[in-house]
Amino acid sequence: MNPERVIDAHxxxxxxxxxxMVAGAMLANAGVSVVVLDEGHRPGGQIFRxxxxxxxxxGQIAEPPSHHQGQQLTGVFAGAGxxxxxxxxxxxxxxxxxxxEQCGESWLLRCERIVLAPGAYDRCIPxxxxxxxxxxxxxxxxxxxxxxxxxxxxRALVVGSGPLLLPTVTSLLSxxxxxxxxxxxxxxxxxxxxxxxxIGNRSRLREAAWYARKLLAAGVRxxxxxxVFACEGDxxxxxxxxxxxxxxxxxxxxxxxxxxxxxVGAGFGLVPxxxxxxxLGCGSRFDAARGGHCLTVDAExxxxxxxxxxxxxxxxxxGAEVAMAEGQVAAAAILRDLRGTxxxxxxxxxxxxxxxxxxxxxRAFAPLPGLHELAQPDTIVCRCEDVPLQRAxxxxxxxxxxxxxxxxxxxxxxxxxxxxxxxxxxxxxATGRPVAMDVPVVxxxxxxxxxxxxxxxxxx
Amino acid sequence: xxxxxxxxxxxxxxxxxxxxxxxxxEVIEARAGDTIAMALWVAGRQVLRAxxxxxxxxxxxxxxxxxxxxxxxxxxxxxxxxxTVVHDGMRVERGGRP
Numbered sequence: 001m002n003p004e005r006v007i008d009a010h011x012x013x014x015x016x017x018x019x020x021m022v023a024g025a026m027l028a029n030a031g032v033s034v035v036v037l038d039e040g041h042r043p044g045g046q047i048f049r050x051x052x053x054x055x056x057x058x059g060q061i062a063e064p065p066s067h068h069q070g071q072q073l074t075g076v077f078a079g080a081g082x083x084x085x086x087x088x089x090x091x092x093x094x095x096x097x098x099x100x101e102q103c104g105e106s107w108l109l110r111c112e113r114i115v116l117a118p119g120a121y122d123r124c125i126p127x128x129x130x131x132x133x134x135x136x137x138x139x140x141x142x143x144x145x146x147x148x149x150x151x152x153x154x155r156a157l158v159v160g161s162g163p164l165l166l167p168t169v170t171s172l173l174s175x176x177x178x179x180x181x182x183x184x185x186x187x188x189x190x191x192x193x194x195x196x197x198x199i200g201n202r203s204r205l206r207e208a209a210w211y212a213r214k215l216l217a218a219g220v221r222x223x224x225x226x227x228v229f230a231c232e233g234d235x236x237x238x239x240x241x242x243x244x245x246x247x248x249x250x251x252x253x254x255x256x257x258x259x260x261x262x263x264v265g266a267g268f269g270l271v272p273x274x275x276x277x278x279x280l281g282c283g284s285r286f287d288a289a290r291g292g293h294c295l296t297v298d299a300e301x302x303x304x305x306x307x308x309x310x311x312x313x314x315x316x317x318x319g320a321e322v323a324m325a326e327g328q329v330a331a332a333a334i335l336r337d338l339r340g341t342x343x344x345x346x347x348x349x350x351x352x353x354x355x356x357x358x359x360x361x362x363r364a365f366a367p368l369p370g371l372h373e374l375a376q377p378d379t380i381v382c383r384c385e386d387v388p389l390q391r392a393x394x395x396x397x398x399x400x401x402x403x404x405x406x407x408x409x410x411x412x413x414x415x416x417x418x419x420x421x422x423x424x425x426x427x428x429x430a431t432g433r434p435v436a437m438d439v440p441v442v443x444x445x446x447x448x449x450x451x452x453x454x455x456x457x458x459x460x
Numbered sequence: 461x462x463x464x465x466x467x468x469x470x471x472x473x474x475x476x477x478x479x480x481x482x483x484x485x486e487v488i489e490a491r492a493g494d495t496i497a498m499a500l501w502v503a504g505r506q507v508l509r510a511x512x513x514x515x516x517x518x519x520x521x522x523x524x525x526x527x528x529x530x531x532x533x534x535x536x537x538x539x540x541x542x543x544t545v546v547h548d549g550m551r552v553e554r555g556g557r558p
Contacts, residue, residue, distance in 0.1 A: 039525055041493075041545065046524060052473055052493070060470055087543070089525075104537070121526045133506045133519030140523030143542075148498040149470040175470050235517055236506060383521070383529060386513035416528035421521075448528065450537065 005107045006458045009035040009083070011334060012098045012111035014090055014276060017045020018320040019117035019312030021073050022327035025080035030335055035109055037088040037100050044074055045119055046139060047320045052149040061146055061174045064167065064210045066203065066320060073324070090118075091445035091453065093280050095307050097460040101449040108458035113307045113337070115330050116277050117323065120270040120291065120313035122160075123367075124421050126381045126389070126429070127374040129231030129240075130266065138168040138267030145171040152177060153263030157240045159183040159228045160267040162365040163319070166211040168265050169220055179220045180259050181240075185268070185371060187247055188224035190364045197360020203321065204357060228266065229256055229374060237264055249368025269365060270317045271424050277314055278442045281305050286436045289362050290316030292424055293439055299352075300333035300343055301326050309333060318358040325351035369434035372425060381429055382422040384415020389429060396430035403438035406430045413441075416448045468502040481550035490546045497523065497530050497541035500552075508532055508541055509555035531555040 011027055013020045016038035027034045036043075044050045048070030051061055085102055092099040098109040122137035129135065134153065136144075138160055144150045156177045158168050161184055169182050198204050215222065229241040229251055243255040270291050274284060277295040283304035284293050294316035301309045309330040312323030329351045332343040375381060377390040387410050395409025403419075403426065406412060412426055413419030419426065419440060428434050445454060469491075477492045483505055490499035497520045500508065507517040508530045521529040523542045530541040533553040541552075 039543065060472055087545075121522060121524065131511070131516065131518065133517050136520060137522045137527075140520060143523040144498065144501070145470070148494060149473045150498050150502055151468045151470060152501075236519075383518075383527065384512075386511050416531070417526065421527050447525075 004458060005105060006110060007035060007107065008110045009033045010111060011035075011113045011115060012037065012109045013115040013117060014098065015045060015117035015119055016040065016043035016077070016084060017117060017119045017312065017323060018048055018070070018073065019323035019327035019330075020045070020115065021048075021077040022324045023115045023117065023311060023331040024082040025077045026328060026331035027334060028080040028082045032334070032338065035083045035085065035111065037085050037090055037098060037109065039087065039089055041086050043077055043084060043086075044070065046142070048074060049143065049147050050074060051146060061149070062170050062214060064170070065206050070320070089447050089449060090276060091447050091449045092457075093276050093446070094460065095280060095305055099457050099460070101453045104450065104453075106453040106456045106458065108460055110460070113309065113334055114280070115327075115334075116295070116303075116308065116310045116314050117312050117327060118273040118276060118314055120272050120317055121420065122267040123269045123271045123291065123424055124266070125268045125371045125374060125425055126379050126422075127228055127230055128376050128379050129233070129237065131380050131383055132231050132233055132237045133235065134233070134237035134262060135231050135264040135266065138164055138265040141168055141263070141265040142171050145175045151175045152265075153261075154178060155180050155261045155263070157181050157183070157228065157242070157259065157261045157264045159242070159264065160269070161185045161368070162267065162269040163361065164267055164270070165222070166215070168267070169222075170211060170214045172265075173214065173218050173220070177263070179218070180261055181226075181242060182215070182220055182222045183226040183228065183242060184222055184224050185227040185245055185249055185368055186224065186365050190366070191224070194360055194364035197363070198357055201357040204361065227251070227371065227374070228264070229253070231264055237261060240264060245368070246370060248370040250370030250373055268371065269367065270313065271420070272313045272315070272317060274314055275418075275440065275442050275446050277303065277308075277310060278440065279444070279446055280308050282308055282310070284439060287316050288367055288436070289359065290318070292437060299329075299348055300336070301330035302333060317362065318355055322351070322354045322358050325354045369428065372428050372434070375429060381426065382412035382415065384417050384421075385411045387412040392426065392430040393432070401427065401431045401435070403427055404441055407441070418443060418447070468504075479546055479548040481546050481548070481552055483552045484554055494546050495542055496532060496534075496544050496546050496550075496552055499546050500541065507554070
């Protein structure tokens, strides 16, 4: 028992996805005391999400080649005997301190060093009808199928942009869902141009070939330069209006056609989960291709704040390979601090090479500003506070074009998601200009928790 | 579990013990380890709350604890249906405004 609800470790890791698991296992294997805090109920994170019990190794849910790596890693992580706190929501941090809520209890982890590996979430672009039940993020459908063995619906539309549309499609196919349409907003030409940067990366090519085979076998064609214009239905989604977009993502209304669907997975790339880093005071920069605001790190994954390291998506969207490579470098850098052993060059070179490959791939899926024309004046942009586009525009016109002015002017981004969903598009939508987004405003609690958790938080 | 509910599970997942909870007073059967959101989805109860202004139905959206669309009330406390695991005898009510 621990009536004080304070735990001590040398290193606190936030997130048990690929980056956090690699860093945690490597440190634990080197004899460093480490505690991993993860919001999920089992290690793996989103990308290496463990299949529901009973489904593993039976082949019902199709797994791309990279997921064998995920299984291997979760095995290594379990074998390293790392202390993991599952279902833990970190709601505040300062250097050496992580406050979290677990099972309704308020805890403090005291740790000299912090590794931030919180991952990313789907980028949402509002379109008419995106609040209807049955319209979810692409990631949500993945969780449903791969995490819980739940069949999302009968007829699905998968839409958005980026490499994660493919696993969404294959997961749905595994669940016996008919994928009526799979729409990638970017142009095929962009993908062809990105090829040279990826061609030397064998595991990425193998992955792409696996998806191509799966889609071909199921008769699903990924349509480039298409997107969703609207979802419609009585109380839930029943139809989707789809059509072509221009090279900048602008909808070509004359191409609109209606399809019948009962579930929609939409994901326009990913947004780095950067809030804890900002709360800790880490330096950041805006990198549109890597998903928005990212922490800046040096070649040893050190942020601008002493004792705080970052790995994976929080340094810019890069995928599991990047996260694992950077998690290793972060752990090696901590071992260097503690024992003076240098960070092996090979680790640094691998992390840099993975970044180059993922940056090259992301160039094919650069954000398309024209997609912001999908929302109509009465389309909700902030789902928490029910703010329609026209009110966000009025707010920008009246109060100014900064993120803070728009939020104060119309309450968009002031609900419980704390602008995680609307924030990445809010400024562009409200001002009508594809501006670089202001640094997100981080409030404490960084994620909503019970007021009792805050009141009873162990003092740090 | 109802036939309709079974159709919303991938076949051959293997047996797991069942749990029962209530949603606005109605008894819902679930699989141990399900979140509230997934148990209700399988049971065909997609609407988890009414939106704050016009009362429009809202459902699971991100399914990973980010968007707070799926807020429901458990024993007086507002929780995310997508991150809260069901347990036997749990009393869940539809959420209001977030």
